[in-house]
Amino acid sequence: MGRKNWLQTLAAGIVLMLLSTYFYTVNSSGLFYFLENPLQDIMRKAKSIDERQPEDRIKIVKIDEKSLKAIGKFPWDRTTYAQIIEKLEQSGAAAIGIDVVLAEPSKNPADDKALADVLAKYDNVILPVQINYPSKQQQAGDLVPEKIDYPSTTLTTNKNQMAHINVLVDKDGKARKLPVGLPDEKNQYIPAFSVALANLVLDEKEKVSRDDATGQWKRGNIVMPTNERNQVTTEFFTLPRQKVDADTGYETLSFVDVLNSKNPLPLEGAIVLVGPFVTAMQDEYPTPISAVKMFGIEIHANMIQTLLESKFYKDASKPVGTGIIILLSILAIVLFERFKGRSALFIFIGMFIVYDLIWLFSYTAGSIFIPIVYPQFALITIYIWSLVNHYLQERKERNRVTGIFGRFVSKTVVDELLQSGEDVKLGGSRKDISLIFVDIRGFTPMSERLEPEQVIQVLNEYLDVCTKAIFKFNGTLDKFIGDGVMAMFGAPIEYANHPEMAVRAAIEMKSQADILEQNLIEKYGIGVKFGLGINSGPAVVGNIGSEDLRLDYTAIGDTVNLSARLESNAKPGQILISEHTYARVKDLFRIEPVGEIKVKGKEKPVMVYEVIGQL
Structure with missing residues (x-):
């Protein structure tokens, strides 16, 4: 835990300790008085007849x-x-x-x-x-x-x-x-x-x-x-x-x-x-x-x-009672900050029981009643505070991780991983998904004419358009590939209409890219467009990489490869989809056949369609 969090915990513990001390020293006739005395009464009743000989x-x-x-x-x-x-x-x-x-x-x-x-x-x-x-x-x-x-x-x-x-x-x-x-x-x-x-x-x-x-x-x-x-x-x-x-x-x-x-x-x-x-x-x-x-x-x-x-029988003096409250509080602050969960619970129960035994011993051996309710009030409140504080810290850390992780992958991936309660492991499962590959056409010539800082700024604007469109339609941003993007729909959260969501995301990217292109032409005299490829079908989706060092949540398989090939064949401003995607969305969008094309890795040509826009 950081220095700041430790100081916050220490400050809260001191406040609770002072509150218990106040009740004990200043307001000793208040609510706790009606708890402290009956506990002492129980001990006095417990004396045997032999000890009570008149x-x-x-x-x-x-x-x-x-x-x-x-x-x-x-x-x-x-x-x-x-x-x-x-x-x-x-x-x-x-x-x-x-x-x-x-x-x-x-x-x-x-x-x-x-x-x-x-x-x-x-x-x-x-x-x-x-x-x-x-x-x-x-x-x-x-x-x-x-x-x-x-x-x-x-x-x-x-x-x-x-x-x-x-x-x-x-x-x-x-x-x-x-x-x-x-x-x-x-x-x-x-x-x-x-x-x-x-x-x-x-x-x-x-x-x-x-x-x-x-x-x-x-x-x-x-x-x-x-x-x-x-x-x-x-x-x-x-x-x-x-x-x-x-x-x-x-x-x-x-x-x-x-x-x-x-x-x-x-x-x-x-x-x-x-x-x-x-x-x-x-x-x-x-x-x-x-x-x-x-x-x-x-x-x-x-x-x-x-x-x-x-x-x-004597009541412990106020300085002694106050010292007990302070010592028990400090011990509780240190232990409950260091230990969490089940360990903290066992420590709390143990401290509670041990103090009760000390209280009993002080009376039976020395006829002295040390305070019991006030120190235990401090113990209980500090423990409760530690539970609340640890919960808030975990929520804060969770939100921080979610925020950082969510900038690299879709928030849905983060939520699934965090809510599962399981460690991230290697491996994947076969899922029916749709994939989009996006590439910026004309980016290389543009980068030769602009300063490096301007290139990065333009690239970020285009990638921001892609990312927002993907997340808008519940897609998962898989990775940035240079000046391109890979995204999937239907994983990790399964949606029956993932081909439709992928196409709608592509149309959103194309429309926003047209706006960016006009701005670039006005500013630099040159514009760029997207080329997009979409394919739907089975793929293995999961975590690949090093289990100890780094994992990537991605998809692999022929469906992924075909989507990438379609993107490489797309002309500037063109959205190409496979016949697998076309079969599922043909009634939802304006689509025109392009014809069969030969793609790398396929013996036979594949039928390709172009998405023109909404119906």
Whole structure:
């Protein structure tokens, strides 16, 4: 391929690569987002039960239908929460999280005081903060709160006992990531409910904290893979409780059962979450691991275990992802430009499969999700472009060859050779054809009187007349023979009326030659005429010559020889035809017999006729 074509391919590949990079880096929340995340979800679902073993220390005290029937409709008295906290503390719970928003003061101040006293007594109890955001932020990615529902000031003023319970869903509505911290009105960060509870049981050196200088969230000294919204991906160790047996989920206890328990429960060192476990309380979200929604309290439980085990799957950084797209694109550009057809298809499929395997390995071995849709989009579009480009180049080359070849032989020959899809081979076949031999009478004397450049110009004008007449009536220009022409009709495309077409072409040549002659007489004082011979009959038509070097598409045989002999006997301006041609066209033209003439190669004289013109 030429330098120009290579540069065109490189430019197109770079454009497609940049387009993929744009979708990945700038418009990552667009169409491909809804393809990338589900593919990651499939991998997360594929994890075995052994890999999803829930943490025994995490317990859920559920506000379920049973509790609502026994205690009454929501909201409950604050003393109820005070009592449940006391029960859990007496059972040895290490951390207690109440996932019920208590933003308004109770109508009965005594209730608030009872709960406030318990909260003051135990510093391992976390109350929820609900951050409300406007439907649309001023700028994409902003987290500017519209309103924050803190626990009522009648309950506690200890910020260490407050944590947000916000679950931010992705654009497809699924909860995959939880914000480990969210800014308040003063841009001070409120830790997540799960972070606050996990920190109560983690060693001091392992606690989750935010580095204010860098904005990074760390678990101990390890930087957590958070995104621009301070979210970290939640690893799900359980399915929603509606679909999980008791042996495979977090241990759950009914709120009312804990409240009515007479003896301490086996909760020593446990992290206990208290929250809604009924659909009517509208605290449930779709997750990537199940079509069934998961209660918010379960999501917090899974996030706590994610933090405890420091088990995060990570998305590759943007620079790494961009580098992958660029490398894969460049490799695709080079390979698809070098290989075509079936080889290119196999390379494309191979690259597609190999990249999928690399993607799988990076997740299973390193818990890292490298981008999959965006690089493969680049791969697919570059492959499609290569197919289109190769097709266009082949069409261009075909047209170029057709144009060049068509200047030497009839376009019909070119089309037949190209459409056959076969290599040009030696050999021919017997066909019924008509042949014309044309010679310029008086050319030699004229060439002696004119300059060489003028001779060539005149010759080209006469040969151009011949060529146009031949092609006009679907003939095949076989060859130029000095100042003469050989043409055939009926090959390679067969026509039943090829004798008629040959005669009409000859009449066209004669009429146009008369016009040229007048111009020459006016210009140089001398004119020339055509002598034409036409014969029809069987001849061997095909390719002769050297198979490796040069082939000529021509006709051979006695029919050809007789046509040439007729031309040599034709007088200036005369069209002679054989009796074989005459028999087929006698009713179509004005024809007069010339008589029998002796021609070289024939023992007996042959009958010859002259075509005068159209009827």
